[in-house]
Amino acid sequence: MDTYHNQKATNNNNKSRYLVLADIGNSAIKLGIADTETATIHQYITCETIQDCHEWFKDMPSSQIFYSSVRHGFQVEGLMPNSSWKIISAEPFIEMDALNFKAGLDLGIDRKLACLAAFQVVEQPFLVITMGTATTLSLVLDNTCKFSVIFPGLGLSVKAVNDNTRIMVEPNFEHLDNPAQTTTIQDSVHAGVLFSTVFAIEGWVNYFHQQQQYFPKVIISGGYSNLISKFITTKHIIVPNLTIKGLLKLFLNSKVRKIIQNQT
DSSP states (O other), rough: OHHHHHHHHHHHTTTOOOOEEEEEOOOOOOEEETTTTEEEEEEEEESSSSHHHHHTOOOOOOOSSEEEOOOOTGGGGGGOSSSSEEESGGGGGGGGGGOOSSSSSOOHHHHHHHHHHTTSOOOOOOOEESSSSSSEEEEEEEEEEEEEEEEOOHHHHHHHHHHHHOOOOOOOOOOOOOOOOOOOHHHHHHHHHHHHHHHHHHHHHHIIIIIIIOEEEEEEEEETHHHTTOOHHHHOEEOOTHHHHHHHHHHHHHHHHHHHHHHH
């Protein structure tokens, strides 16, 4: 099997067929190492710092980084381990794929990419739920985002309790089985944060059913997906790394590829 390690030894004079997809979030940088010839992502990596990214890049041939970023003030050029790498923002190309974001609501680039990836998985209408620093819900119908809400994620909610009260709690939800399991103050915080999120998601899905007559397919992605999945009664699927998969879908769009090739 050809990998980027042996490609480095044999194809140093050619453009790398490998692409780094970078989802720069508020608390971590998630990477996908993709093969553009086979249109597949063969490795996912989570980095806390730029230095962590460079450790992964050091054995790779010079490549392109196709990225999205929601982190305020982040210097994306720092991701490049050296000047032979190229870094390209997904932002200018997001309107060139299947979904019409101009006609819909104002979404962050990460959520737009997640919706693009979901478009390949299920039929419309669908509801994309991302479980990151924030919990987000995005409803897509008729190739347009019709509805969007954002509320604090599980970790951020616990941090708000720690920052504004005398309680100090680590975000640890794995031991909870039901909302009534609150024998300690820590359990009360965990249950309040976790099940408030569960009930909010269920409430929004019921709202679509009853008030809007939408019956969306539900896709969940993000760090707490498996945890939330245990308690949500609505039929749903879990698709990890939606934003990175959306980056690959966008990069492989023929119009986008042509523009990028002309630029490089």
